[in-house]
Amino acid sequence: MLIRGESAIVTGAASGLGAATAQRLAEQGAKVAVLDFDLTGAERVAGEIGGIAVQVDVSDADAVKSAVDAACEGLGQVPRIAVNCAGVGLAARIVGREGKLSFDVFEKTLKVNLFGTYHVMSHAAARMVELEPLETTERGVIVNTASVAYEDGQVGQAAYSASKGAIAAMCLPAAREFARHGIRVVAIAPGLFHTPMMEGLPEEVTTKITADIPFPARLGQPEEYALLAEQIITNPFLNGTTIRLDGAVRLPPR
Template identity: 50%
Template sequence: MELARTAAIVTGGASGLGAETAAALARQGARVYAFDLKDSIDAVRGTTAPAGVEYVEVDVTDAESVRAGIAGVAAGPEPLRVVVNCAGIAPSERVLSRRGVHNLDTYAKVVGVNLIGTFNVMALAAEQIAATTPDAQGQRGVVVNTASVAAYDGQIGQAAYASSKGGVVGLTLPAARDLAQHGIRVMTIAPGIMLTPMMETVSEEFRAGLAAGVPFPSRLGDPGEYAKLVLSIVDNDYLNGEVIRIDGALRMAPR
């Protein structure tokens, strides 16, 4: 899939994995629309946006917000070819603790953002991608969703997060099969512990402890490595319907 003179959408594109991916896609010649919430975009408004990246206020849990954002992209001069879903939240709460039962609203919110939001963006974007002219190989686009190693090794307190990311893993193959007739590939990346802005708020000692648990290389993942994997998926037309872990062979302990 060629990126030059095409449009790409990255959700959660104002920070972390999303921001790094948006910049990487733009450097390859794509016009990138970084979807994110107003607060997240406001936090970076004082900085210079990477060349080729435009911030768009979109709530992935709101179908009309997503539909409007995607319609704006589709109305542009470049065909929409790439969608990367990075938007997500990760509150921690046990199923049952001294404070009581896991808050159902919290559980629903995590699933709503991480799983339903991912599906919502993918489905509505696929509708627009399917209307574009295919390339010589019959391709129209590729969707890259973001799961987590927690989908396989969910830790104590990650019931909601692991459930939502497990859903993204389970979505991968049927979505790829559904969209194959439209020339749209679907892949998922399952990151391990990445050095995102949230992780940078904890102490160096705590980060070092996490890094020590990674077999090799024994460090936290860099968002740029996630972005490179996205570019590789976009470039390799035979990757479809699969989940790729990027975690240094990490298998998470219970806590």
């Protein structure tokens, strides 16, 4: 699918991977709806790229429907592109100190990461099926964000790994379901990236983390995620798969 002249929804786009993706798509000629819980950040990014900002709590299905409707109205057309970058990276052991359980962390992580992705994918696809197909017979493409933690989950990442594993697992059945409508679904599983979550870590911790990355021996840049999202959108034969973007890293247990 050619990006120029199309419109896109990007969630979690006030910062990190989402902001870089919104920027990249705008540079390629798309009009972008910047969706995020942080409205101030969304408005800043939207102002920089000539897009529109929409506040949304992706864990709330009704809020997502309203946000997608608002995005369609603000963009003046139904977006053929949806990229899900919204997520949280909460960490907790299943059974912590003194037997403390962490179901609250598990529940919140799945609501934001998994349910949020499912809500946006559902409402975006429901609007895409109404579109006329392009010359390529495509109607749309949805890019979801998993994580290498779905395969390499570390201690304390049970909730995060479960949420990202489910995103990877639903990629193929979603692609198969939407195939008759000409809508592709692909997931990206980023490794260790320079995002706001990483920026809060002490320098010595970041140094230790990057030492485990074979090549390039550094954190990934959000622009590299955005580049892969662009390549997925423009390559019509990429469908129903999860792509690791990780510099060949395999996370150790801790």
